[in-house]
Amino acid sequence: MRIGTLNFIPDRSRPGLTTTAIGAVDLQGAGGNWATVGRRSSGGRRVRRQREKRKGKSEGLRIGTLNIGTMTGKGRELTDMMKRRKVDILCVQKTRWKGSKARSTGAGFKLFYYGVDSKRNGVGVVLKEEFGRNVLEVKRVSDRVMSLKLEIEGVMLNVVSGYAPQVGCELEEKERFWSELDEVIENIPTGERVVMGADLNGHVGEGNTGDEEVMGKFGVKERNLEGQMVVDFAKRMDMAVVKTYFQKREEHRVTYKSGGRNTQVDYILCRRGNLKEISDCKLIVGESVARQHRMVVCRMTLMVSKKKRSEIEIEKKTKWWKLKKEECCEDFRQKLRQALCNGYERTHSHMGFLQLRLISF
Numbered sequence: 001m002r003i004g005t006l007n008f009i010p011d012r013s014r015p016g017l018t019t020t021a022i023g024a025v026d027l028q029g030a031g032g033n034w035a036t037v038g039r040r041s042s043g044g045r046r047v048r049r050q051r052e053k054r055k056g057k058s059e060g061l062r063i064g065t066l067n068i069g070t071m072t073g074k075g076r077e078l079t080d081m082m083k084r085r086k087v088d089i090l091c092v093q094k095t096r097w098k099g100s101k102a103r104s105t106g107a108g109f110k111l112f113y114y115g116v117d118s119k120r121n122g123v124g125v126v127l128k129e130e131f132g133r134n135v136l137e138v139k140r141v142s143d144r145v146m147s148l149k150l151e152i153e154g155v156m157l158n159v160v161s162g163y164a165p166q167v168g169c170e171l172e173e174k175e176r177f178w179s180e181l182d183e184v185i186e187n188i189p190t191g192e193r194v195v196m197g198a199d200l201n202g203h204v205g206e207g208n209t210g211d212e213e214v215m216g217k218f219g220v221k222e223r224n225l226e227g228q229m230v231v232d233f234a235k236r237m238d239m240a241v242v243k244t245y246f247q248k249r250e251e252h253r254v255t256y257k258s259g260g261r262n263t264q265v266d267y268i269l270c271r272r273g274n275l276k277e278i279s280d281c282k283l284i285v286g287e288s289v290a291r292q293h294r295m296v297v298c299r300m301t302l303m304v305s306k307k308k309r310s311e312i313e314i315e316k317k318t319k320w321w322k323l324k325k326e327e328c329c330e331d332f333r334q335k336l337r338q339a340l341c342n343g344y345e346r347t348h349s350h351m352g353f354l355q356l357r358l359i360s361f
Helices: 045-055 075-085 171-186 225-236 272-277 320-324 326-360
Strands: 006-010 018-022 033-037 057-067 089-093 099-106 109-115 123-128 135-142 145-152 155-163 193-199 239-241 256-258 261-263 266-271 278-284 295-304
Touching (some): 057 075, 057 193, 075 089, 075 099, 089 155, 109 135, 123 145, 123 155, 135 171, 145 171, 155 295, 239 272, 272 278, 320 326
Parallel strands (some): 057 089, 155 193
Antiparallel strands (some): 135 145, 145 155, 239 266, 256 261
Protein backbone atom coordinates (compact mmCIF):
# COMPACT_ATOMS: atom_id res chain seq x y z
CA MET A 1 0.00 0.00 0.00
CA ARG A 2 1.36 3.39 -0.96
CA ILE A 3 1.64 5.98 1.82
CA GLY A 4 -0.55 9.03 1.34
CA THR A 5 -3.17 7.29 -0.79
CA LEU A 6 -6.73 6.48 0.26
CA ASN A 7 -7.92 2.88 -0.17
CA PHE A 8 -11.50 1.79 0.60
CA ILE A 9 -11.90 -1.64 2.18
CA PRO A 10 -15.40 -2.97 2.89
CA ASP A 11 -16.21 -3.40 6.57
CA ARG A 12 -18.51 -6.43 6.85
CA SER A 13 -19.02 -5.93 10.57
CA ARG A 14 -20.98 -2.69 10.05
CA PRO A 15 -23.23 -2.69 6.95
CA GLY A 16 -23.36 0.53 4.99
CA LEU A 17 -19.97 1.78 6.25
CA THR A 18 -16.50 1.68 4.70
CA THR A 19 -13.14 1.22 6.39
CA THR A 20 -10.45 3.64 5.29
CA ALA A 21 -6.73 3.08 5.48
CA ILE A 22 -5.15 6.54 5.93
CA GLY A 23 -1.41 7.00 5.34
CA ALA A 24 1.07 8.35 7.86
CA VAL A 25 1.45 11.58 5.95
CA ASP A 26 -2.28 12.26 6.44
CA LEU A 27 -2.68 11.32 10.12
CA GLN A 28 -0.71 9.41 12.74
CA GLY A 29 2.74 7.83 12.26
CA ALA A 30 4.30 6.03 9.37
CA GLY A 31 2.23 2.91 9.97
CA GLY A 32 -1.06 4.65 9.24
CA ASN A 33 -4.32 4.55 11.13
CA TRP A 34 -7.49 2.50 10.58
CA ALA A 35 -10.74 4.41 11.01
CA THR A 36 -14.35 3.58 10.22
CA VAL A 37 -16.39 6.37 8.68
CA GLY A 38 -19.91 6.62 7.22
CA ARG A 39 -20.99 7.85 3.83
CA ARG A 40 -21.01 11.62 3.64
CA SER A 41 -24.29 13.25 2.73
CA SER A 42 -24.33 15.05 -0.59
CA GLY A 43 -24.11 18.79 -0.13
CA GLY A 44 -23.37 20.82 2.95
CA ARG A 45 -25.65 22.78 5.24
CA ARG A 46 -25.86 25.68 2.83
CA VAL A 47 -26.82 23.42 -0.10
CA ARG A 48 -29.55 21.73 1.99
CA ARG A 49 -30.97 25.11 3.00
CA GLN A 50 -31.09 26.17 -0.65
CA ARG A 51 -32.90 22.95 -1.58
CA GLU A 52 -35.48 23.47 1.18
CA LYS A 53 -35.91 27.08 0.11
CA ARG A 54 -36.68 26.01 -3.46
CA LYS A 55 -39.13 23.35 -2.32
CA GLY A 56 -40.99 25.71 -0.01
CA LYS A 57 -42.02 25.47 3.61
CA SER A 58 -43.48 22.28 5.07
CA GLU A 59 -45.95 21.92 7.93
CA GLY A 60 -46.02 18.63 9.85
CA LEU A 61 -49.29 17.37 11.35
CA ARG A 62 -50.36 14.33 13.35
CA ILE A 63 -54.01 13.51 12.59
CA GLY A 64 -55.93 10.73 14.33
CA THR A 65 -59.32 9.10 14.79
CA LEU A 66 -60.94 7.37 17.79
CA ASN A 67 -64.32 5.94 18.69
CA ILE A 68 -64.40 7.23 22.25
CA GLY A 69 -67.68 5.62 23.40
CA THR A 70 -68.82 8.81 25.17
CA MET A 71 -67.31 12.25 25.78
CA THR A 72 -68.93 12.58 29.20
CA GLY A 73 -66.20 12.72 31.84
CA LYS A 74 -63.42 12.11 29.31
CA GLY A 75 -62.65 15.60 28.02
CA ARG A 76 -59.54 16.25 30.09
CA GLU A 77 -58.34 12.66 29.79
CA LEU A 78 -58.65 12.83 26.00
CA THR A 79 -56.73 16.09 25.67
CA ASP A 80 -54.01 14.85 28.01
CA MET A 81 -53.58 11.83 25.74
CA MET A 82 -53.44 14.07 22.64
CA LYS A 83 -50.83 16.28 24.27
CA ARG A 84 -48.73 13.33 25.39
CA ARG A 85 -48.95 11.59 22.00
CA LYS A 86 -48.44 14.89 20.13
CA VAL A 87 -51.69 14.63 18.16
CA ASP A 88 -52.75 17.92 16.55
CA ILE A 89 -56.17 16.96 15.14
CA LEU A 90 -58.42 14.12 16.32
CA CYS A 91 -61.71 12.94 14.82
CA VAL A 92 -63.95 11.40 17.49
CA GLN A 93 -67.06 9.25 17.09
CA LYS A 94 -69.87 8.15 19.38
CA THR A 95 -69.56 11.28 21.53
CA ARG A 96 -73.18 10.96 22.77
CA TRP A 97 -73.43 14.71 23.28
CA LYS A 98 -76.56 16.53 22.16
CA GLY A 99 -76.24 19.88 20.40
CA SER A 100 -73.95 21.66 17.93
CA LYS A 101 -71.31 23.67 19.73
CA ALA A 102 -67.62 24.37 20.11
CA ARG A 103 -66.10 24.26 23.57
CA SER A 104 -62.71 24.14 25.22
CA THR A 105 -61.67 20.78 26.66
CA GLY A 106 -58.66 22.13 28.54
CA ALA A 107 -54.89 21.90 27.99
CA GLY A 108 -55.17 24.19 24.94
CA PHE A 109 -57.59 22.03 22.89
CA LYS A 110 -61.01 22.80 21.42
CA LEU A 111 -63.84 20.40 20.50
CA PHE A 112 -66.33 20.99 17.68
CA TYR A 113 -69.17 18.49 17.96
CA TYR A 114 -72.68 17.64 16.79
CA GLY A 115 -75.26 15.23 18.14
CA VAL A 116 -79.03 14.72 18.09
CA ASP A 117 -79.44 12.19 20.88
CA SER A 118 -77.45 11.99 24.11
CA LYS A 119 -77.76 8.19 24.13
CA ARG A 120 -76.36 7.29 20.69
CA ASN A 121 -74.10 8.43 17.83
CA GLY A 122 -72.55 11.90 17.71
CA VAL A 123 -69.33 13.03 15.99
CA GLY A 124 -66.72 15.68 16.63
CA VAL A 125 -63.24 17.04 15.88
CA VAL A 126 -60.70 18.07 18.53
CA LEU A 127 -58.08 20.66 17.52
CA LYS A 128 -55.05 22.20 19.11
CA GLU A 129 -55.68 25.80 20.08
CA GLU A 130 -53.41 27.19 17.35
CA PHE A 131 -55.44 25.36 14.68
CA GLY A 132 -58.76 26.20 16.34
CA ARG A 133 -58.18 29.84 15.43
CA ASN A 134 -57.77 28.88 11.75
CA VAL A 135 -61.21 27.26 11.34
CA LEU A 136 -62.98 28.81 8.35
CA GLU A 137 -66.08 26.63 8.06
CA VAL A 138 -67.93 23.97 10.05
CA LYS A 139 -70.50 21.70 8.39
CA ARG A 140 -72.64 19.62 10.74
CA VAL A 141 -74.47 17.32 8.33
CA SER A 142 -75.90 14.76 10.76
CA ASP A 143 -75.05 12.99 13.99
CA ARG A 144 -72.87 10.67 11.88
CA VAL A 145 -71.05 13.13 9.57
CA MET A 146 -69.41 16.53 10.09
CA SER A 147 -66.50 18.41 8.51
CA LEU A 148 -64.19 21.34 9.28
CA LYS A 149 -62.20 23.50 6.91
CA LEU A 150 -58.88 24.92 8.18
CA GLU A 151 -56.30 27.21 6.66
CA ILE A 152 -52.76 26.19 7.63
CA GLU A 153 -49.97 28.33 6.16
CA GLY A 154 -52.14 29.13 3.14
CA VAL A 155 -53.14 25.46 2.57
CA MET A 156 -56.81 24.50 2.81
CA LEU A 157 -57.27 21.32 4.86
CA ASN A 158 -60.69 19.66 5.22
CA VAL A 159 -61.10 17.30 8.17
CA VAL A 160 -64.10 14.95 8.04
CA SER A 161 -65.33 12.85 10.97
CA GLY A 162 -67.67 9.93 10.22
CA TYR A 163 -69.43 7.17 12.12
CA ALA A 164 -70.99 4.47 9.95
CA PRO A 165 -73.99 2.40 11.10
CA GLN A 166 -73.21 -0.95 12.69
CA VAL A 167 -73.55 -4.24 10.83
CA GLY A 168 -77.00 -4.94 12.30
CA CYS A 169 -78.53 -1.61 11.21
CA GLU A 170 -80.99 -1.36 8.33
CA LEU A 171 -79.71 -0.99 4.77
CA GLU A 172 -81.61 2.29 4.36
CA GLU A 173 -79.68 3.87 7.25
CA LYS A 174 -76.38 2.70 5.80
CA GLU A 175 -77.20 4.09 2.34
CA ARG A 176 -78.19 7.43 3.92
CA PHE A 177 -74.81 7.63 5.67
CA TRP A 178 -72.80 6.96 2.50
CA SER A 179 -74.95 9.41 0.57
CA GLU A 180 -74.23 12.17 3.12
CA LEU A 181 -70.52 11.35 3.03
CA ASP A 182 -70.47 11.45 -0.78
CA GLU A 183 -72.09 14.88 -0.77
CA VAL A 184 -69.56 16.28 1.71
CA ILE A 185 -66.54 15.06 -0.26
CA GLU A 186 -67.97 16.11 -3.64
CA ASN A 187 -68.46 19.69 -2.43
CA ILE A 188 -64.78 20.05 -1.48
CA PRO A 189 -62.71 21.64 -4.32
CA THR A 190 -60.15 19.33 -5.89
CA GLY A 191 -57.26 21.66 -5.00
CA GLU A 192 -57.87 21.31 -1.25
CA ARG A 193 -56.56 18.57 1.06
CA VAL A 194 -59.03 16.11 2.57
CA VAL A 195 -58.38 13.82 5.55
CA MET A 196 -61.19 11.68 6.92
CA GLY A 197 -61.05 9.90 10.27
CA ALA A 198 -63.95 7.51 10.78
CA ASP A 199 -65.31 4.40 12.42
CA LEU A 200 -66.72 2.76 9.28
CA ASN A 201 -67.76 -0.54 10.93
CA GLY A 202 -66.48 -2.60 8.01
CA HIS A 203 -63.58 -4.95 7.29
CA VAL A 204 -61.70 -4.11 4.09
CA GLY A 205 -59.76 -7.36 4.52
CA GLU A 206 -56.18 -8.43 3.87
CA GLY A 207 -54.81 -8.12 0.36
CA ASN A 208 -55.76 -5.67 -2.40
CA THR A 209 -56.18 -7.69 -5.59
CA GLY A 210 -58.23 -5.59 -7.99
CA ASP A 211 -58.28 -2.60 -5.62
CA GLU A 212 -54.62 -1.55 -5.75
CA GLU A 213 -55.50 2.06 -6.61
CA VAL A 214 -57.36 2.72 -3.35
CA MET A 215 -55.79 0.47 -0.69
CA GLY A 216 -52.71 -1.47 0.30
CA LYS A 217 -52.54 -5.14 1.22
CA PHE A 218 -52.05 -4.82 4.99
CA GLY A 219 -55.61 -5.17 6.23
CA VAL A 220 -57.04 -7.71 8.67
CA LYS A 221 -58.80 -11.01 7.89
CA GLU A 222 -61.51 -11.15 5.22
CA ARG A 223 -63.64 -8.43 3.67
CA ASN A 224 -67.33 -8.22 4.52
CA LEU A 225 -70.25 -6.36 2.89
CA GLU A 226 -69.65 -3.20 4.93
CA GLY A 227 -65.93 -3.32 4.04
CA GLN A 228 -66.86 -3.48 0.36
CA MET A 229 -68.89 -0.29 0.87
CA VAL A 230 -65.73 1.39 2.21
CA VAL A 231 -63.72 0.31 -0.85
CA ASP A 232 -66.50 1.40 -3.24
CA PHE A 233 -66.66 4.81 -1.55
CA ALA A 234 -62.87 5.21 -1.90
CA LYS A 235 -63.13 4.43 -5.63
CA ARG A 236 -66.01 6.87 -6.17
CA MET A 237 -64.26 9.72 -4.38
CA ASP A 238 -60.72 8.89 -5.60
CA MET A 239 -59.50 8.36 -2.03
CA ALA A 240 -57.08 5.94 -0.38
CA VAL A 241 -57.40 3.83 2.80
CA VAL A 242 -54.19 5.03 4.45
CA LYS A 243 -53.69 2.41 7.17
CA THR A 244 -53.53 -0.50 4.72
CA TYR A 245 -50.44 0.91 2.97
CA PHE A 246 -48.14 0.58 5.99
CA GLN A 247 -46.89 -2.82 7.04
CA LYS A 248 -47.26 -3.43 10.77
CA ARG A 249 -47.51 -6.47 13.00
CA GLU A 250 -50.99 -7.97 13.05
CA GLU A 251 -51.39 -6.84 16.66
CA HIS A 252 -50.85 -3.25 15.47
CA ARG A 253 -53.45 -3.54 12.70
CA VAL A 254 -56.36 -4.39 15.00
CA THR A 255 -58.35 -1.27 15.94
CA TYR A 256 -61.22 -2.96 17.81
CA LYS A 257 -61.05 -5.58 20.56
CA SER A 258 -64.06 -6.98 22.38
CA GLY A 259 -65.04 -10.43 23.63
CA GLY A 260 -62.27 -12.22 21.76
CA ARG A 261 -63.04 -10.39 18.49
CA ASN A 262 -60.09 -8.61 16.90
CA THR A 263 -61.02 -6.54 13.85
CA GLN A 264 -60.13 -3.42 11.89
CA VAL A 265 -63.01 -0.95 11.63
CA ASP A 266 -61.37 2.48 12.24
CA TYR A 267 -59.73 4.13 9.24
CA ILE A 268 -58.05 7.28 7.99
CA LEU A 269 -58.67 8.17 4.34
CA CYS A 270 -57.15 10.87 2.16
CA ARG A 271 -57.18 11.82 -1.50
CA ARG A 272 -54.96 9.58 -3.59
CA GLY A 273 -53.03 12.56 -4.92
CA ASN A 274 -52.00 13.54 -1.38
CA LEU A 275 -51.02 10.05 -0.23
CA LYS A 276 -47.35 10.91 -0.79
CA GLU A 277 -47.62 13.53 1.97
CA ILE A 278 -48.35 10.83 4.58
CA SER A 279 -45.18 9.20 5.89
CA ASP A 280 -46.67 6.82 8.48
CA CYS A 281 -49.92 5.53 9.94
CA LYS A 282 -50.08 3.45 13.11
CA LEU A 283 -52.11 2.47 16.16
CA ILE A 284 -51.57 3.92 19.61
CA VAL A 285 -51.67 1.10 22.15
CA GLY A 286 -51.64 1.25 25.94
CA GLU A 287 -54.24 4.03 26.34
CA SER A 288 -57.38 3.64 28.45
CA VAL A 289 -59.51 6.54 27.16
CA ALA A 290 -61.61 4.16 25.03
CA ARG A 291 -62.34 0.62 26.21
CA GLN A 292 -62.74 -1.23 22.93
CA HIS A 293 -61.25 1.00 20.22
CA ARG A 294 -57.68 2.10 19.64
CA MET A 295 -56.60 5.46 18.28
CA VAL A 296 -55.23 5.49 14.72
CA VAL A 297 -52.73 8.27 13.95
CA CYS A 298 -51.07 9.29 10.69
CA ARG A 299 -48.19 11.69 10.17
CA MET A 300 -48.83 14.17 7.35
CA THR A 301 -46.52 16.82 5.90
CA LEU A 302 -48.23 19.71 4.08
CA MET A 303 -45.96 21.16 1.41
CA VAL A 304 -46.60 24.90 1.46
CA SER A 305 -45.76 26.34 -1.96
CA LYS A 306 -43.89 29.61 -2.01
CA LYS A 307 -45.62 32.65 -3.43
CA LYS A 308 -44.31 33.86 -6.75
CA ARG A 309 -42.61 37.23 -6.83
CA SER A 310 -45.46 38.64 -8.92
CA GLU A 311 -47.96 37.68 -6.16
CA ILE A 312 -46.06 39.60 -3.49
CA GLU A 313 -46.77 43.31 -3.18
CA ILE A 314 -43.41 45.04 -3.52
CA GLU A 315 -43.06 48.66 -2.43
CA LYS A 316 -41.36 50.75 -5.09
CA LYS A 317 -38.01 52.13 -4.04
CA THR A 318 -37.32 55.87 -4.35
CA LYS A 319 -34.14 56.28 -6.41
CA TRP A 320 -32.78 59.45 -4.81
CA TRP A 321 -29.33 59.00 -6.33
CA LYS A 322 -30.74 59.92 -9.75
CA LEU A 323 -31.05 63.53 -8.58
CA LYS A 324 -27.31 63.85 -9.07
CA LYS A 325 -27.97 64.10 -12.81
CA GLU A 326 -28.94 67.62 -13.88
CA GLU A 327 -31.68 66.44 -16.28
CA CYS A 328 -33.39 64.31 -13.65
CA CYS A 329 -33.06 67.06 -11.07
CA GLU A 330 -34.69 69.67 -13.36
CA ASP A 331 -37.50 67.26 -14.26
CA PHE A 332 -38.09 66.59 -10.54
CA ARG A 333 -38.28 70.37 -9.81
CA GLN A 334 -40.91 70.91 -12.52
CA LYS A 335 -43.09 68.03 -11.34
CA LEU A 336 -42.80 69.21 -7.74
CA ARG A 337 -43.79 72.79 -8.65
CA GLN A 338 -46.76 71.48 -10.62
CA ALA A 339 -47.91 69.30 -7.75
CA LEU A 340 -47.56 72.12 -5.23
CA CYS A 341 -49.44 74.56 -7.47
CA ASN A 342 -52.31 72.12 -7.99
CA GLY A 343 -52.48 71.53 -4.27
CA TYR A 344 -52.44 75.28 -3.56
CA GLU A 345 -55.28 75.94 -6.00
CA ARG A 346 -57.39 73.11 -4.58
CA THR A 347 -56.79 74.32 -1.02
CA HIS A 348 -57.76 77.93 -1.82
CA SER A 349 -60.86 76.93 -3.76
CA HIS A 350 -61.92 74.78 -0.81
CA MET A 351 -61.33 77.67 1.60
CA GLY A 352 -63.38 80.02 -0.62
CA PHE A 353 -66.24 77.54 -0.64
CA LEU A 354 -66.15 77.37 3.15
CA GLN A 355 -66.17 81.19 3.40
CA LEU A 356 -69.27 81.39 1.15
CA ARG A 357 -71.01 78.80 3.28
CA LEU A 358 -70.19 80.76 6.44
CA ILE A 359 -71.43 84.07 4.92
CA SER A 360 -74.69 82.52 3.77
CA PHE A 361 -75.16 80.99 7.19
